[in-house]
Amino acid sequence: MFNVEHIRQDFPILHRQVNGKPLVYLDNAATSQTPQAVIDAIVDYYSNYNANIHRGVHSLSQEATDAYEEARIKIQHHFNAKFSHEIIFTSGTTHGINLVANGFSSLLKKGDEIIVSALEHHSNIVPWQMLCERSGATLKVIPMNLEGELIMSEYDKLLSAHTKLVFVNHISNALGTINPIKYIIDEAHKVGAAVLIDGAQSCPHIKPDVQALDVDFYVTSAHKMCGPTGEGMLYGKEDWLNKLPPYQGGGEMIDQVTFEKTTYAGLPHKFEAGTPNICGGIAFGAAIDYMNGIGFDAIADYEHELLEYATAKLSEIEGLKIYGTSKQKTSVVSFNLEGIHPYDVGTILDKLGIAVRTGHHCAQPIMDFYKIPGTVRASFAFYNTKEEVDTLVTGVKKAKMMLS
Structure with missing residues (x-):
């Protein structure tokens, strides 16, 4: 049985706070966190x-x-x-x-x-x-x-x-x-x-x-x-x-x-x-x-759930555009809010304890293709939860309200 709460106990860093808020770590494509066994x-x-x-x-x-x-x-x-x-x-x-x-x-x-x-x-x-x-x-x-x-x-x-x-x-x-x-x-x-x-x-x-x-x-x-x-x-x-x-x-x-x-x-x-x-x-x-x-099949299944959930929830936000909508995709959602620089969104999210990546992600030709300066990238791992996705969505809505 895949038990995400049990798995989260293996990662000491997931229990810390950032800026007085519980850490929501969604920058896994940059680096994953390290379990106690390692x-x-x-x-x-x-x-x-x-x-x-x-x-x-x-x-x-x-x-x-x-x-x-x-x-x-x-x-x-x-x-x-x-x-x-x-x-x-x-x-x-x-x-x-x-x-x-x-x-x-x-x-x-x-x-x-x-x-x-x-x-x-x-x-x-x-x-x-x-x-x-x-x-x-x-x-x-x-x-x-x-x-x-x-x-x-x-x-x-x-x-x-x-x-x-x-x-x-x-x-x-x-x-x-x-x-x-x-x-x-x-x-x-x-x-x-x-x-x-x-x-x-x-x-x-x-x-x-x-x-x-x-x-x-x-x-x-x-x-x-x-x-x-x-x-x-x-x-x-x-x-x-x-x-x-x-x-x-x-x-x-x-x-x-x-x-x-x-x-x-x-x-x-x-x-x-x-x-x-x-x-x-x-x-x-x-x-x-x-x-x-843990098992890579179990990891893939769970992360796909997170991807679908996050994609659906973020897509409900007016003015939010997701980049990368391939049918074959892993647990990354790259997005922008209309008229708002991704760096500014990332800064607001950080104040809320939410770690995402902003910028061109060392993939500048992709950003040039879309004619954008960069994106906000939320990348999920098997130790993330749907509750953390909800926190991200709330944070993006707050950033939109503050920066519009």
């Missing part, structure tokens, strides 16, 4: 076996190494990767994207084409623009429609023998649109292109199966799914990871070093130079355990 894993590491990994012969190092590599295996199983060495620990989604983009610098040439979508976060646009500048490749864009959906017929036209890479987000952080990534992957493979999927917004809501998707690269961040900041994951097919050169040089990623020549370690260490965020990796594993304990 906090305990962090405290346990620093309290009992804090040591560097892989290189030590002493007991603490071995314990830390075992816990860190066990976390890698948990992540492998969660995403159904074929091998644990296909899981590369990163500092987050942005790091994973840049690692792949850097690797492709040596594989692309002038005349090659890479495709991005109009729904991307800046972190899945800028690294590819930089790659094009270095390689001479051309960047093409899958357009979107007014509902916030990608136009697949236009994607089909963009694909050609020149296409080498396609990269899209699984779910739009600004609008909540769930993209048809299986179709995108399959069509790209027909022309021999590799595909990277930005899963930062999907992994809190969906349990991706990278083998079933047949995706070449998949990236995500721990802090979006109840884990710590500064930790993330790049999944890459073994063949592709072997083709890409190392992203950084240093300790851990080497096999042999001489002043004449250095040879590199095998996967995954080839891409994990230096001392990693050991505690972060272990805590990421704990977060995955926690979310799987």
Whole structure:
């Protein structure tokens, strides 16, 4: 049985006040909150076996190494990767994207084409623009429609023998649109292109199966799914990871070093130079355990209820416009009040203890498409309640009254 009140007891921060009001945390697309089980894993590491990994012969190092590599295996199983060495620990989604983009610098040439979508976060646009500048490749864009959906017929036209890479987000952080990534992957493979999927917004809501998707690269961040900041994951097919050169040089990623020549370690260490965020990796594993304990089907069902409830309630407010009305959507409602800047709405809501995100959400091309400066974004997680949605609606009505 899914019991949201019971689940809320696992999150200490949900019981605090902001500006004298009970916290209503609706900024989950930016970062999720952390359950006590993950906090305990962090405290346990620093309290009992804090040591560097892989290189030590002493007991603490071995314990830390075992816990860190066990976390890698948990992540492998969660995403159904074929091998644990296909899981590369990163500092987050942005790091994973840049690692792949850097690797492709040596594989692309002038005349090659890479495709991005109009729904991307800046972190899945800028690294590819930089790659094009270095390689001479051309960047093409899958357009979107007014509902916030990608136009697949236009994607089909963009694909050609020149296409080498396609990269899209699984779910739009600004609008909540769930993209048809299986179709995108399959069509790209027909022309021999590799595909990277930005899963930062999907992994809190969906349990991706990278083998079933047949995706070449998949990236995500721990802090979006109840884990710590500064930790993330790049999944890459073994063949592709072997083709890409190392992203950084240093300790851990080497096999042999001489002043004449250095040879590199095998996967995954080839891409994990230096001392990693050991505690972060272990805590990421704990977060995955926690979310799987609740169950992703139960999470998805409950969050869909919240989405429908919030959409209906907010739509009743005169002058409120929702952006992103795709039929396939996750628990994000992005909206504006007519004639009122989203920042001003967010400021009023904060005074009422309601945390939302305002602005362009690092997705400025989307806002340019709609010809708006930004939106107010309420993003829901499995620990939010319909009562909190009601508080949001009341707050938006008050903001409208005060600012009109």
